[in-house]
Amino acid sequence: MDYYSNRMQTLIEELSRLPGVGAKSAQRLAFHIVNMPVESVEKLAGAMTDARKSIRYCKRCCTLTDREYCPICSSPSRDQSTIMVVENPRDLAAYEKTGKYDGLYHVLHGAISPALGIGPSDIRLKELMARLASEDIKEVIIATNSSLEGETTAMYISKLIKPTGIRVSRIASGVPVGGDLEYIDEVTLLRALEGRVEL
Amino acid sequence: MDYYSNRMQTLIEELSRLPGVGAKSAQRLAFHIVNMPVESVEKLAGAMTDARKSIRYCKRCCTLTDREYCPICSSPSRDQSTIMVVENPRDLAAYEKTGKYDGLYHVLHGAISPALGIGPSDIRLKELMARLASEDIKEVIIATNSSLEGETTAMYISKLIKPTGIRVSRIASGVPVGGDLEYIDEVTLLRALEGRVEL
Numbered sequence: 001m002d003y004y005s006n007r008m009q010t011l012i013e014e015l016s017r018l019p020g021v022g023a024k025s026a027q028r029l030a031f032h033i034v035n036m037p038v039e040s041v042e043k044l045a046g047a048m049t050d051a052r053k054s055i056r057y058c059k060r061c062c063t064l065t066d067r068e069y070c071p072i073c074s075s076p077s078r079d080q081s082t083i084m085v086v087e088n089p090r091d092l093a094a095y096e097k098t099g100k101y102d103g104l105y106h107v108l109h110g111a112i113s114p115a116l117g118i119g120p121s122d123i124r125l126k127e128l129m130a131r132l133a134s135e136d137i138k139e140v141i142i143a144t145n146s147s148l149e150g151e152t153t154a155m156y157i158s159k160l161i162k163p164t165g166i167r168v169s170r171i172a173s174g175v176p177v178g179g180d181l182e183y184i185d186e187v188t189l190l191r192a193l194e195g196r197v198e199l
Numbered sequence: 200m201d202y203y204s205n206r207m208q209t210l211i212e213e214l215s216r217l218p219g220v221g222a223k224s225a226q227r228l229a230f231h232i233v234n235m236p237v238e239s240v241e242k243l244a245g246a247m248t249d250a251r252k253s254i255r256y257c258k259r260c261c262t263l264t265d266r267e268y269c270p271i272c273s274s275p276s277r278d279q280s281t282i283m284v285v286e287n288p289r290d291l292a293a294y295e296k297t298g299k300y301d302g303l304y305h306v307l308h309g310a311i312s313p314a315l316g317i318g319p320s321d322i323r324l325k326e327l328m329a330r331l332a333s334e335d336i337k338e339v340i341i342a343t344n345s346s347l348e349g350e351t352t353a354m355y356i357s358k359l360i361k362p363t364g365i366r367v368s369r370i371a372s373g374v375p376v377g378g379d380l381e382y383i384d385e386v387t388l389l390r391a392l393e394g395r396v397e398l
Binding site for chain 2: 032036054
């Protein structure tokens with residue numbers, strides 16, 4: 001494989017370590033990168049190292065941020081009595097994009113998975129319980145994924161919180177809006193039926 | 200969109216400029232990157248800038264390399280009398296992977312495309328003709344893609360070379376019509392090479 005330059009090879013190898021980047025796309029990206037203006041490559045490379053070096057967990061909700069407290073936790077306009085629990089910062093971002101949720105978040109950085117050996121102490125649950133003890137929280141909305149791990153985590157957290165008297169809720173599962181019934185799996189269809197609401 | 204840190208936003212924006220990287224995958228990659236060890240991020244960022252800064256065209260075949268002459272052009276074990284003409288370095292890589300072609304290459308960096316306004320002077324054709332005048336070449340194998348542009352380029356080149364008396368061939372159409380060389384399996388590539396026909 002020495003028909004490219006050594007540095008091209010190194011770049012291709014480094015790129016192919018990224019998730020979802022196979023050998024072919026690493027090669028394609030590498031050729032794109034060496035054809036970019038030098039300043040653009042430096043901007044991209046700098047953005048990576050800057051982001052990595054500045055990133056940390058928000059002291060309150062554990063999402064990724066470059067400050068002590070993330071923008072949401074530092075905002076006085078957010079409802080300080082509601083916490084939505086999500087598995088990762090991308091899920092937080094998904095709910096923020098709706099623009100309709102104005103409470104706080106708590107990011108677990110994972111979900112309980114006996115199969116993968118991920119227990120309650122491997123996710124940011126201790127931090128959530130500490131918040132419930134110190135902050136004046138009225139409701140915890142559990143928005144973990146509706147996968148096996150997400151459901152397990154939701155059940156576990158709800159059992160932990162129930163004794164505190166704080167309201168615990170779970171986001172509804174059912175047919176996605178705009179979804180065509182015939183393309184939706186049976187488990188979802190059944191869940192939607194069970195969760196039907198009076199009109 | 201200020202629920203991430205500014206530096207995360209910058210990283211996501213920079214990543215989404217890459218080809219084939221949409222908003223979702225840029226976000227996914229960014230989260231992966233900030234979760235990587237600092238040294239790994241520095242290695243990746245460094246590989247990009249190093250590759251970009253060192254890259255140039257081989258003085259002989261015009262492929263991308265970090266030396267004056269690429270490894271293939273500098274190798275005395277390659278057949279110095281045969282040139283395979285390809286559109287880009289990825290196509291060169293595709294043929295090298297077969298391990299069965301031992302001649303030289305010439306990389307055009309594009310193909311003639313009247314629709315896109317790319318003419319013969321926009322690709323490295325002048326350099327090819329200079330080689331044919333100065334090197335002792337017995338055969339030129341045209342391995343441009345079997346797309347409209349690739350075929351147009353092949354015809355153009357063959358007409359240019361014919362008067363010199365040098366043998367000109369075209370890789371066989373074992374390559375599917377409309378196919379991109381870099382995505383084709385090695386057996387097909389070899390079959391196409393073996394079945395090449397005189398133009």
